[in-house]
Amino acid sequence: MKPTEFPSPLAHRGPVPIPEGYASLSTAELSDALDRLGLPGSALGIGTVGAAVRTLGRAFTVRYEPVDLVPGTVGDYIDEVPAGSVVVLDNNGRVDCTVWGGILTEVASRMGLAGTVVNGVCRDADAAAQFNYPIFSRGRFMRTGKDRVQVAEVGGAVSLGDVRVRPGDIVLGDADGVVVVPHEREDEVLAIALRTRESELRIIEGFRAGKRLKDARTEFGYHTLQRVQK
Template identity: 50%
Template sequence: MTDETAAREPASADGTAHPLYGYSTATVADALDRVGRDGCLLGIGPLFDGARIFGRAYTVSYTTAGHPAGTVGDYLDDMRPGDVAVLDNGGRTDCTVWGDILTAMADDRGIAGTVIDGVCRDVRRALDVGYPLFTRGRYMRTGKDRVEVRDVQCPVSVGGVRIAARQLVIADADGAVTVPPDVEDDVAEICHTIHERESRIVDDVLAGRSLAEARAAHGYHLLQRNQA
C-alpha cells in the first residue's frame, strides 16, 4: 500500500458540498458532546492509518444463521457510489461478514467505505487498494452458515450507537462517528467554531504564549461542554 493510496480522499456523492466535510472525528465528537448526543462508535477502528470515510449509511443487520442458513448478503448490488456499508454483526469476532469479493466490488463501485460491528478478513486486497475498512479487527473464519442477513436499510447498532439508514458516517485515524440527522446543522456550526478556536490556540502557543493563557483566551474548556 502506497502513501498515496492510504491518503486518498473519502468517496462521497455529496461530500464536498456538505458543511461537515473535512472535519476530523475528534472535532465532530466534541460537537456531539456540546449538543448532548452520542455518536462515537466505541471499539471501531481503521484497518490502516490514512483510511477515511464520509458518506451516508447503507445499513445491514445480521443474526445467527437458521437451518438452512440464509444469505450473508448481496446488498452491494443495491448500493450507490458514495454510500457507506454499515454492518451490524452484533460485535461478533468469531466470524466475518466482509472479505475479498466484497472489497473488490465495493472499491470498483465507488463505495465510500465499510464500518462493521464485527470483523473482516482477506485484508490484503483492502490494504493494496486502500479501501477504507473500520471494524473490531480481522479474523479468517467465514460467516457463511454462521450468520445471515436479517434486514437491510433498517436501524442498526454499531459500537453501542444507533444508526439509521442514510445517517451520516465519518471515519478517520481516530475511529468512526455518526451524526443524527436532526443535529447535522448544529454540529456543523459547532465544528466550525471549535476548529477556528483550536487553530488560534495553536497559533498562540507557537508564537510563545503559554498554553494556559491561550486556552483561557479562546474558551478551550467550554468548546465541547453541553449547555443544556
C-alpha cells in the same frame, strides 16, 4: 427483509449530498461537537483496517442475525448500495466469524462505495490495501460467516456498539476511529465543529505568538468547547 426499500433519505438511487465542510473535518472534531450537543456518536472499539484510513458518506445499513435452520444470504445486498455510501454492518459485535471479505471489498471499490464499517470482524485485509478501500471493524478473523450468520434486515436501524446508526446518517472514519452524525442534526453538528476548530486554531496561534498555553486556553474558552450546552 425488503432489500430494495430504503427509508428516507436513501429512498432514491443516490445518497443525499453531505453538507460542504464535512470533508475537511476529523473524527475528533466531530466527536467534540457531538459532546457539545449531548449526542452519542463515537463508536468505541472500531478501527481502521488496511492502508486507506478515511471514509465519509451516508450510511447504508445491514443487520445480521445467527443463521436459521435454512441458511440465508450474507452479502447479496451489495448490488443495491448507492455509490458514495458507507456500508454499515451490524454483526452484533461478533468476532468469531466475518461478514466482509475480499470479494465484497473489490466489488465495493469498483462500485464507488465510500467504505465499510463493521460491528464485528472482517477478513482478507490485504484486499483493503490492494484496492485502497477503507474498512473499519473490531478486528480481523479469517473464518467465514456463511452458514453461521445471515442478513436479517437491510435499511433499518443498526448498532455500532453503543452508537445507533440509521440509513442516511453521516459516517466519518479516520485514523482515530468512526463517528456517526444523525442526519437531522448534521448542520448543527457541522457549525459547532467548525467553530470549535476556529477556537483551537486561535489557541495554538496565541501560543506561537508567545502566550502561555494556560492564558490562551482561558482567552478562547478551551475548557468549555465540548461542554454540553445548557
